[in-house]
Amino acid sequence: MTVPVNVLEPGLYIVATPIGNLADLSPRAADILARADVIAVEDSRVTAGLLRHIGVKRPMVPYHDHNAEGVRPGLIARMAGEAVALVSDAGTPLISDPGYKLVRDARAAGHTVVTIPGPCAAVAALTLAGLPTDRFLFLGFLPAKAKARADAIAEIAAVRATLVIYESGPRLSACLAALAEGLGDREAAVTREITKRFEEAVTGTLTSLAARYAEAPPKGEIAIVVAPPGEAAPPPIEDADAALAEALTRLPAAKAAGEVAKRFGVDRKALYARALALKDN
Ligand code: SAM
Numbered sequence: 015m016t017v018p019v020n021v022l023e024p025g026l027y028i029v030a031t032p033i034g035n036l037a038d039l040s041p042r043a044a045d046i047l048a049r050a051d052v053i054a055v056e057d058s059r060v061t062a063g064l065l066r067h068i069g070v071k072r073p074m075v076p077y078h079d080h081n082a083e084g085v086r087p088g089l090i091a092r093m094a095g096e097a098v099a100l101v102s103d104a105g106t107p108l109i110s111d112p113g114y115k116l117v118r119d120a121r122a123a124g125h126t127v128v129t130i131p132g133p134c135a136a137v138a139a140l141t142l143a144g145l146p147t148d149r150f151l152f153l154g155f156l157p158a159k160a161k162a163r164a165d166a167i168a169e170i171a172a173v174r175a176t177l178v179i180y181e182s183g184p185r186l187s188a189c190l191a192a193l194a195e196g197l198g199d200r201e202a203a204v205t206r207e208i209t210k211r212f213e214e215a216v217t218g219t220l221t222s223l224a225a226r227y228a229e230a231p232p233k234g235e236i237a238i239v240v241a242p243p244g245e246a247a248p249p250p251i252e253d254a255d256a257a258l259a260e261a262l263t264r265l266p267a268a269k270a271a272g273e274v275a276k277r278f279g280v281d282r283k284a285l286y287a288r289a290l291a292l293k294d295n
Contacts, residue, residue: 030132
Protein backbone atom coordinates (compact mmCIF):
# COMPACT_ATOMS: atom_id res chain seq x y z
CA MET A 15 0.00 0.00 0.00
CA THR A 16 1.41 3.43 -0.87
CA VAL A 17 0.93 6.24 1.60
CA PRO A 18 -0.21 9.52 -0.01
CA VAL A 19 2.61 12.10 0.12
CA ASN A 20 0.48 14.67 1.87
CA VAL A 21 -0.21 12.46 4.90
CA LEU A 22 2.02 13.13 7.89
CA GLU A 23 3.71 10.26 9.66
CA PRO A 24 1.94 9.56 12.98
CA GLY A 25 3.53 11.11 16.05
CA LEU A 26 3.87 14.39 17.94
CA TYR A 27 4.79 17.64 16.17
CA ILE A 28 5.86 20.57 18.39
CA VAL A 29 5.05 23.68 16.35
CA ALA A 30 6.35 27.17 17.24
CA THR A 31 3.98 29.98 16.25
CA PRO A 32 4.42 33.79 16.03
CA ILE A 33 4.78 35.98 19.15
CA GLY A 34 2.91 38.87 17.55
CA ASN A 35 3.63 39.07 13.84
CA LEU A 36 1.78 36.42 11.81
CA ALA A 37 4.37 36.71 9.05
CA ASP A 38 6.79 34.94 11.40
CA LEU A 39 4.95 31.62 11.00
CA SER A 40 7.42 29.48 9.07
CA PRO A 41 6.30 27.74 5.87
CA ARG A 42 7.15 24.40 7.50
CA ALA A 43 5.05 25.24 10.58
CA ALA A 44 2.11 26.22 8.33
CA ASP A 45 2.50 23.00 6.35
CA ILE A 46 2.50 20.79 9.47
CA LEU A 47 -0.54 22.59 10.93
CA ALA A 48 -2.41 22.21 7.65
CA ARG A 49 -1.75 18.46 7.54
CA ALA A 50 -2.03 17.52 11.25
CA ASP A 51 -4.94 15.20 12.11
CA VAL A 52 -5.51 17.14 15.31
CA ILE A 53 -3.93 20.19 16.98
CA ALA A 54 -3.53 20.36 20.77
CA VAL A 55 -4.07 24.04 21.63
CA GLU A 56 -4.00 26.29 24.69
CA ASP A 57 -6.91 28.42 23.51
CA SER A 58 -8.87 27.35 20.44
CA ARG A 59 -9.91 30.95 19.67
CA VAL A 60 -6.26 32.02 19.38
CA THR A 61 -5.24 29.06 17.22
CA ALA A 62 -8.39 29.40 15.08
CA GLY A 63 -7.12 32.90 14.18
CA LEU A 64 -3.78 31.48 13.11
CA LEU A 65 -5.44 28.73 11.04
CA ARG A 66 -7.67 31.34 9.38
CA HIS A 67 -4.52 33.26 8.46
CA ILE A 68 -3.18 30.23 6.55
CA GLY A 69 -6.61 29.33 5.20
CA VAL A 70 -7.11 25.92 6.81
CA LYS A 71 -9.47 24.29 9.29
CA ARG A 72 -8.25 21.48 11.52
CA PRO A 73 -9.77 19.71 14.53
CA MET A 74 -8.48 21.15 17.82
CA VAL A 75 -8.25 19.68 21.33
CA PRO A 76 -7.73 22.05 24.28
CA TYR A 77 -4.52 21.18 26.17
CA HIS A 78 -3.64 23.53 29.02
CA ASP A 79 -2.53 23.56 32.67
CA HIS A 80 -6.06 22.86 33.95
CA ASN A 81 -6.95 19.81 31.82
CA ALA A 82 -3.59 18.37 30.73
CA GLU A 83 -3.61 15.40 33.13
CA GLY A 84 -6.99 14.24 31.86
CA VAL A 85 -6.43 14.93 28.16
CA ARG A 86 -2.85 13.65 27.79
CA PRO A 87 -3.51 9.87 27.71
CA GLY A 88 -6.03 10.30 24.86
CA LEU A 89 -3.56 12.38 22.85
CA ILE A 90 -0.78 9.85 23.43
CA ALA A 91 -3.07 7.05 22.23
CA ARG A 92 -3.97 8.99 19.09
CA MET A 93 -0.28 9.43 18.20
CA ALA A 94 -0.09 5.72 17.38
CA GLY A 95 -2.03 6.32 14.17
CA GLU A 96 -2.36 10.10 13.78
CA ALA A 97 -0.23 13.21 13.52
CA VAL A 98 -0.84 15.32 16.64
CA ALA A 99 0.49 18.90 16.53
CA LEU A 100 1.08 20.90 19.73
CA VAL A 101 0.95 24.70 19.71
CA SER A 102 0.72 27.34 22.43
CA ASP A 103 -1.00 30.70 22.12
CA ALA A 104 2.29 32.29 21.05
CA GLY A 105 5.89 31.28 20.57
CA THR A 106 7.52 27.96 21.32
CA PRO A 107 5.46 25.35 23.19
CA LEU A 108 7.06 24.12 26.47
CA ILE A 109 8.81 27.49 27.06
CA SER A 110 6.79 28.87 30.02
CA ASP A 111 3.95 26.93 28.41
CA PRO A 112 2.53 23.40 28.71
CA GLY A 113 3.98 20.46 26.81
CA TYR A 114 6.99 18.79 28.38
CA LYS A 115 4.96 15.93 29.87
CA LEU A 116 3.33 15.33 26.50
CA VAL A 117 6.79 15.02 24.92
CA ARG A 118 7.99 12.79 27.77
CA ASP A 119 5.01 10.44 27.50
CA ALA A 120 5.05 10.40 23.68
CA ARG A 121 8.67 9.34 23.78
CA ALA A 122 8.00 6.73 26.47
CA ALA A 123 5.22 5.28 24.29
CA GLY A 124 7.69 4.98 21.40
CA HIS A 125 6.05 7.62 19.19
CA THR A 126 7.96 9.85 16.79
CA VAL A 127 8.56 13.35 18.21
CA VAL A 128 9.40 16.16 15.78
CA THR A 129 10.04 19.84 16.54
CA ILE A 130 9.31 22.73 14.19
CA PRO A 131 11.34 25.54 15.81
CA GLY A 132 10.52 29.20 15.47
CA PRO A 133 9.74 32.35 17.48
CA CYS A 134 10.50 32.45 21.21
CA ALA A 135 10.21 35.68 23.19
CA ALA A 136 13.18 34.82 25.43
CA VAL A 137 15.57 34.42 22.51
CA ALA A 138 14.11 37.41 20.65
CA ALA A 139 14.58 39.55 23.80
CA LEU A 140 18.23 38.48 24.03
CA THR A 141 18.82 39.56 20.45
CA LEU A 142 17.46 43.06 21.19
CA ALA A 143 19.08 43.71 24.58
CA GLY A 144 22.71 44.23 23.56
CA LEU A 145 23.95 42.25 26.57
CA PRO A 146 26.26 39.20 26.54
CA THR A 147 24.66 36.14 24.98
CA ASP A 148 27.41 33.55 25.40
CA ARG A 149 25.79 32.24 28.60
CA PHE A 150 22.21 32.93 29.59
CA LEU A 151 19.76 31.62 32.16
CA PHE A 152 16.04 31.65 31.40
CA LEU A 153 14.01 32.12 34.59
CA GLY A 154 10.51 32.24 33.10
CA PHE A 155 8.12 34.14 35.38
CA LEU A 156 9.47 34.91 38.87
CA PRO A 157 7.04 34.32 41.77
CA ALA A 158 4.51 37.14 42.21
CA LYS A 159 4.83 37.37 46.02
CA ALA A 160 7.69 39.57 47.27
CA LYS A 161 9.32 37.08 49.66
CA ALA A 162 9.24 34.15 47.20
CA ARG A 163 10.54 36.45 44.45
CA ALA A 164 13.43 37.69 46.64
CA ASP A 165 14.32 34.09 47.50
CA ALA A 166 14.30 33.07 43.83
CA ILE A 167 16.55 36.02 42.96
CA ALA A 168 18.97 35.28 45.85
CA GLU A 169 19.28 31.72 44.59
CA ILE A 170 20.73 32.83 41.24
CA ALA A 171 22.57 36.03 42.28
CA ALA A 172 26.03 34.50 41.83
CA VAL A 173 25.32 32.87 38.46
CA ARG A 174 27.69 34.26 35.84
CA ALA A 175 25.17 34.49 33.02
CA THR A 176 22.76 36.96 31.44
CA LEU A 177 19.26 36.46 32.87
CA VAL A 178 16.01 36.41 30.89
CA ILE A 179 12.72 36.88 32.75
CA TYR A 180 9.09 37.11 31.62
CA GLU A 181 6.98 39.70 33.44
CA SER A 182 3.68 41.56 33.20
CA GLY A 183 3.32 45.35 32.96
CA PRO A 184 1.67 45.93 36.36
CA ARG A 185 4.41 43.96 38.17
CA LEU A 186 7.36 45.24 36.10
CA SER A 187 8.58 48.05 38.35
CA ALA A 188 8.43 45.97 41.55
CA CYS A 189 10.22 43.12 39.79
CA LEU A 190 13.01 45.43 38.55
CA ALA A 191 13.42 46.90 42.05
CA ALA A 192 13.60 43.40 43.56
CA LEU A 193 16.23 42.42 40.99
CA ALA A 194 18.30 45.53 41.84
CA GLU A 195 18.00 44.72 45.53
CA GLY A 196 19.05 41.08 45.12
CA LEU A 197 21.62 41.35 42.31
CA GLY A 198 23.04 44.85 42.65
CA ASP A 199 22.32 47.64 40.18
CA ARG A 200 23.20 45.76 36.97
CA GLU A 201 22.60 46.89 33.39
CA ALA A 202 19.35 45.57 31.95
CA ALA A 203 16.89 45.86 29.08
CA VAL A 204 13.11 45.87 29.15
CA THR A 205 11.91 44.48 25.81
CA ARG A 206 8.26 44.92 24.97
CA GLU A 207 5.82 43.92 22.24
CA ILE A 208 8.53 42.18 20.21
CA THR A 209 7.62 41.76 16.51
CA LYS A 210 4.55 44.00 17.00
CA ARG A 211 3.90 47.58 15.99
CA PHE A 212 5.16 49.12 19.23
CA GLU A 213 8.21 46.90 19.70
CA GLU A 214 10.82 48.53 21.92
CA ALA A 215 13.89 47.78 24.01
CA VAL A 216 14.61 50.26 26.81
CA THR A 217 18.04 49.92 28.39
CA GLY A 218 19.45 51.25 31.67
CA THR A 219 20.37 50.12 35.15
CA LEU A 220 17.81 48.08 37.07
CA THR A 221 17.22 51.00 39.45
CA SER A 222 16.69 53.55 36.69
CA LEU A 223 14.32 51.21 34.86
CA ALA A 224 12.38 50.48 38.06
CA ALA A 225 11.92 54.24 38.58
CA ARG A 226 10.87 54.79 34.97
CA TYR A 227 8.13 52.15 35.05
CA ALA A 228 6.92 52.97 38.60
CA GLU A 229 5.20 56.07 37.22
CA ALA A 230 3.53 54.40 34.27
CA PRO A 231 3.28 50.59 34.12
CA PRO A 232 3.68 49.65 30.45
CA LYS A 233 1.10 47.79 28.41
CA GLY A 234 1.72 44.67 26.36
CA GLU A 235 4.04 41.68 26.57
CA ILE A 236 7.36 42.10 28.35
CA ALA A 237 10.65 40.24 28.70
CA ILE A 238 13.44 41.54 30.96
CA VAL A 239 17.11 40.86 30.20
CA VAL A 240 19.68 41.43 32.98
CA ALA A 241 23.47 41.62 32.54
CA PRO A 242 25.67 39.05 34.29
CA PRO A 243 27.49 40.11 37.47
CA GLY A 244 30.57 42.29 36.76
CA GLU A 245 34.08 41.30 37.73
CA ALA A 246 34.44 41.52 41.53
CA ALA A 247 35.83 44.99 42.34
CA PRO A 248 39.42 44.88 43.66
CA PRO A 249 39.72 45.64 47.38
CA PRO A 250 40.63 49.28 48.25
CA ILE A 251 44.31 50.03 47.67
CA GLU A 252 44.78 51.30 51.27
CA ASP A 253 44.22 47.72 52.36
CA ALA A 254 47.25 46.56 50.34
CA ASP A 255 49.73 47.61 53.04
CA ALA A 256 47.89 45.62 55.70
CA ALA A 257 47.63 42.63 53.38
CA LEU A 258 51.36 42.89 52.62
CA ALA A 259 52.26 42.99 56.32
CA GLU A 260 50.12 39.91 56.89
CA ALA A 261 51.60 38.07 53.88
CA LEU A 262 55.14 38.81 55.14
CA THR A 263 54.37 36.83 58.30
CA ARG A 264 53.92 33.74 56.07
CA LEU A 265 56.04 34.32 52.97
CA PRO A 266 59.36 35.72 51.80
CA ALA A 267 59.20 39.33 50.45
CA ALA A 268 59.08 38.40 46.74
CA LYS A 269 56.26 35.90 47.17
CA ALA A 270 54.31 38.17 49.53
CA ALA A 271 54.58 41.02 46.98
CA GLY A 272 53.45 38.70 44.18
CA GLU A 273 50.42 37.45 46.09
CA VAL A 274 49.22 40.90 47.15
CA ALA A 275 49.95 42.48 43.73
CA LYS A 276 47.69 39.90 42.10
CA ARG A 277 44.91 40.39 44.61
CA PHE A 278 44.92 44.21 44.39
CA GLY A 279 45.81 44.51 40.73
CA VAL A 280 48.84 46.72 41.45
CA ASP A 281 52.48 46.76 40.31
CA ARG A 282 54.47 43.84 41.72
CA LYS A 283 57.85 45.62 41.72
CA ALA A 284 56.51 48.58 43.71
CA LEU A 285 55.01 46.21 46.24
CA TYR A 286 58.29 44.28 46.48
CA ALA A 287 60.12 47.50 47.37
CA ARG A 288 57.41 48.26 49.92
CA ALA A 289 57.74 44.73 51.34
CA LEU A 290 61.50 45.19 51.81
CA ALA A 291 60.90 48.49 53.56
CA LEU A 292 58.31 46.92 55.86
CA LYS A 293 60.71 44.09 56.67
CA ASP A 294 63.47 46.55 57.57
CA ASN A 295 61.13 48.26 60.00
N1 SAM B 1 6.08 30.13 24.80
C1 SAM B 1 6.27 31.56 24.69
C2 SAM B 1 7.63 31.84 24.05
O1 SAM B 1 8.14 31.02 23.31
O2 SAM B 1 8.18 32.92 24.28
C3 SAM B 1 6.11 32.25 26.03
C4 SAM B 1 4.80 32.01 26.69
S1 SAM B 1 4.60 32.86 28.20
C5 SAM B 1 3.09 32.20 28.76
C6 SAM B 1 4.12 34.46 27.70
C7 SAM B 1 5.13 35.53 28.11
O3 SAM B 1 6.17 35.61 27.14
C8 SAM B 1 4.55 36.93 28.15
O4 SAM B 1 3.88 37.18 29.37
C9 SAM B 1 5.77 37.79 27.99
O5 SAM B 1 6.48 37.89 29.21
C10 SAM B 1 6.60 36.94 26.99
N2 SAM B 1 6.27 37.37 25.63
C11 SAM B 1 5.46 36.74 24.74
N3 SAM B 1 5.38 37.43 23.59
C12 SAM B 1 6.16 38.53 23.75
C13 SAM B 1 6.48 39.64 22.92
N4 SAM B 1 5.95 39.76 21.70
N5 SAM B 1 7.32 40.59 23.42
C14 SAM B 1 7.85 40.47 24.64
N6 SAM B 1 7.58 39.44 25.48
C15 SAM B 1 6.74 38.49 25.04
